[in-house]
Amino acid sequence: MTLQANHVTFTYRGRHGAPVLQNIDLTIESGERVGLKAPSGRGKTTLCRLLAGYERPQSGQVLLDGQPVYGRKGVCPVQMMWQHPETVVDPLLRLGVTLEESGPVDRRLMEALHIEDGWLERFPAELSGGELQRFCLARALNPATRFLLCDEISAMLDLVTQAQIWNFLIGEAERRNLGLLIVSHSDSLLEQVCTRIETLPA
Amino acid sequence: MKVTNRRRSTLWLIVFAVAVLAAVTVAGILLNGQAMESDFARKNLMPCLEYPFGTDWMGRDMLARTLAGLSLSIRIGLLTAAVSACIALVMGIVSAAMGRWADSVVCFCIDLVMGIPHILLVMLISIACGKGFLGVVTGVALSHWTSLARVIRGEVMQLRQAPYILAAQKLGVRRWDIVRRHMLVHLMPQFLTGLILLFPHAILHEASVTFLGFGLSSEQPAIGVILSESMRYLTTGKWWLALFPGISLVIVVLLFALLGERIRLLLDPASAQE
Numbered sequence: 001m002t003l004q005a006n007h008v009t010f011t012y013r014g015r016h017g018a019p020v021l022q023n024i025d026l027t028i029e030s031g032e033r034v035g036l037k038a039p040s041g042r043g044k045t046t047l048c049r050l051l052a053g054y055e056r057p058q059s060g061q062v063l064l065d066g067q068p069v070y071g072r073k074g075v076c077p078v079q080m081m082w083q084h085p086e087t088v089v090d091p092l093l094r095l096g097v098t099l100e101e102s103g104p105v106d107r108r109l110m111e112a113l114h115i116e117d118g119w120l121e122r123f124p125a126e127l128s129g130g131e132l133q134r135f136c137l138a139r140a141l142n143p144a145t146r147f148l149l150c151d152e153i154s155a156m157l158d159l160v161t162q163a164q165i166w167n168f169l170i171g172e173a174e175r176r177n178l179g180l181l182i183v184s185h186s187d188s189l190l191e192q193v194c195t196r197i198e199t200l201p202a
Numbered sequence: 203m204k205v206t207n208r209r210r211s212t213l214w215l216i217v218f219a220v221a222v223l224a225a226v227t228v229a230g231i232l233l234n235g236q237a238m239e240s241d242f243a244r245k246n247l248m249p250c251l252e253y254p255f256g257t258d259w260m261g262r263d264m265l266a267r268t269l270a271g272l273s274l275s276i277r278i279g280l281l282t283a284a285v286s287a288c289i290a291l292v293m294g295i296v297s298a299a300m301g302r303w304a305d306s307v308v309c310f311c312i313d314l315v316m317g318i319p320h321i322l323l324v325m326l327i328s329i330a331c332g333k334g335f336l337g338v339v340t341g342v343a344l345s346h347w348t349s350l351a352r353v354i355r356g357e358v359m360q361l362r363q364a365p366y367i368l369a370a371q372k373l374g375v376r377r378w379d380i381v382r383r384h385m386l387v388h389l390m391p392q393f394l395t396g397l398i399l400l401f402p403h404a405i406l407h408e409a410s411v412t413f414l415g416f417g418l419s420s421e422q423p424a425i426g427v428i429l430s431e432s433m434r435y436l437t438t439g440k441w442w443l444a445l446f447p448g449i450s451l452v453i454v455v456l457l458f459a460l461l462g463e464r465i466r467l468l469l470d471p472a473s474a475q476e
Contacts, residue, residue: 054368075374087365092387101383102373142373 001065003028003051003078003147003179008060010043010050019058020046026198028147033173033180035194037187042200044183045083048149051181052080064147075102077146081153085132089124096120099139109138112168130157134165141172147179154189166193212464219461223276226454230273236263237270237423249442256442259435264428268447271425272454274418275405278339279458282408283400285343287350291393294354298362299381308355312348320345324407325416338417342404350396357392361385391469398462402455409451425451 005026011019020043028034038044049055050062053069053076062069069078082088089098099105099120109115113134124132133153140148150169154162170193173180184190190197245261247253255264297308315323323345328337361367367384375383411417412426420427425447432443 052372054372076372079372080369082365082369084365088369090366090370090384093383097383101370101375101379139373144374 001030001077001146001179002063003069004061004063005047005051005057006061006063008047008050008057008062010046010055010058012046021050021200023060024200026051028179028181030146030179031173031177032196033170033182033194035190035197036181036183036200037185037190037197038200042202044200045151047200048080048151048181048183051147052076052078052149054080075142075144077144078149079140079142079145079147080149081133081136081140081151083152083155085129085136086124088136089132091124093123094120095122095124095127095135098124099135102139102142105138106141106143109141112172113138130161133157137165137169145178147181148173149181149183151183152185155184162189169193209468212467216461216464216468219457219464223454223457223461226269227273227276230269230271230276233266234270234273234423236266238262239266246440249446255446256440258432258443259440264442264446267423267428268425268450270423271428271447272450274422274424275408275451276401276454278335278342278408279401279405282339282342282346282404283397285339286346286400286404287393287397289343290347290350290396291354291389293347293351295358295381295385295389297351297355298358299377299385305355308351312351315345315348320407321410321414324411325414328411328416333416334419338408338411341411342407346400346403346407350393350400353392353396354389357389358385361388391466394469395462395466398458398465401458401462405451405455405458 005024008021008024009019010021024043024047026034026036026047036044036047046055050057051069053062053072056070064072064077069076089095110117115131115135115138119127119131119135127135133156137153148169154165157165166189169180172178182190182194240260240262242261244253244257245259247257247261249256253263253265255268257263258267293308293311297305324338324341327341327344331337331340361384367380370380370384408417409424409426409429412424413430414426415430417426418424420431428447429444432440432447435443
């Protein structure tokens with residue numbers, strides 16, 4: 001499968017005449033691990049939101065095997081991991097409910113990510129940032145997921161936990177032939193993990 | 203120094219207000235027969251120990267009549283506020299979650315209802331429904347949902363952009379499940395506060411419409427009926443006929459307003475620090 005951004009331009013509403021992204025091209029094939037780096041404010045997160053279909057490009061297209069990603073029904077094969085996991089889970093629901101609503105969860109994933117059964121009885125505020133990030137990872141690795149966009153997912157974790165998460169993700173991506181887009185400011189991380197590194201033009 | 207917990211004192215105030223309102227409601231139902239009972243041997247008595255609120259020109263106990271009237275008002279208020287708040291919830295969600303077309307229809311309805319003075323609208327609907335209990339309830343319920351619907355519409359629009367709702371959509375959760383599971387719970391504080399703050403409006407409008415003669419029928423011991431009948435006797439010096447029922451109506455309305463404010467403080471911890 002191919003996830004492709006074709007000449008994508010995007011402006012947030014209310015920001016008159018100042019596009020966040022202009023004429024961007026990016027292609028990710030299944031099995032690839034593409035690193036994305038750029039200074040703050042250059043539109044890395046916005047590009048992820050476009051690729052995952054949260055936003056409609058102003059001009060240009062985001063295509064998954066030739067089909068537009070924006071407006072797809074059902075589980076989107078392109079899933080995004082957000083930088084702040086606490087915003088992505090409903091604060092008033094127990095984690096078990098949140099996890100189940102997107103379909104049954106693979107036991108193997110739960111064990112590999114060290115997610116304890118007890119967590120599922122808890123509310124998001126009762127987990128640490130790292131624990132919650134692992135929980136979100138398990139949820140984003142839906143059976144239907146083909147591409148995973150990781151927007152600074154390990155910035156707030158200690159090095160040991162970072163290493164665990166990336167080792168797990170590389171293994172999982174190879175096993176399921178997932179395409180990964182990895183956004184990070186850390187050059188060493190990108191060199192270790194990625195098969196290819198892209199930079200957003202100014 | 204003794205530390206008083208504001209949450210706890212708020213909770214006690216709420217319990218107190220609910221207890222008073224419940225007592226009035228029950229007392230009114232029990233005293234309904236006594237409120238109708240006339241005895242010409244005791245007519246036009248000033249307030250005294252036996253009849254603290256006095257008696258009227260037919261020798262009816264004004265205390266019993268006032269309690270029965272308040273009780274009726276509270277029951278009507280509860281019913282209309284509940285119906286009104288439910289209309290507001292549905293309209294608000296439909297307006298914000300069903301797309302631009304539904305939004306403009308709902309906003310048009312809101313502007314339409316808000317554009318007509320409340321009391322006039324309540325009167326017209328009440329007349330159209332044949333006055334009486336049904337008329338008042340329909341009139342008040344159909345005219346009081348607008349401001350709460352606006353609040354809920356705004357909340358839902360904000361919620362729709364919340365990352366956890368966007369993420370749930372991308373994971374294939376259906377629209378109705380998102381509304382039910384992720385939105386309704388977050389709307390509860392606004393809904394409950396709005397519901398309780400609707401009571402005082404509903405009660406006052408019920409009383410005023412009845413006072414003007416377009417509401418409950420005159421044999422019912424409603425506060426509006428009591429007040430409008432006593433108008434005729436005020437000039438003859440029988441001040442107690444209107445004073446006590448009027449004051450107790452104000453107290454009940456204030457109790458409901460207080461209840462709503464306090465519940466808002468409890469449900470929204472951020473505003474408790476104001």
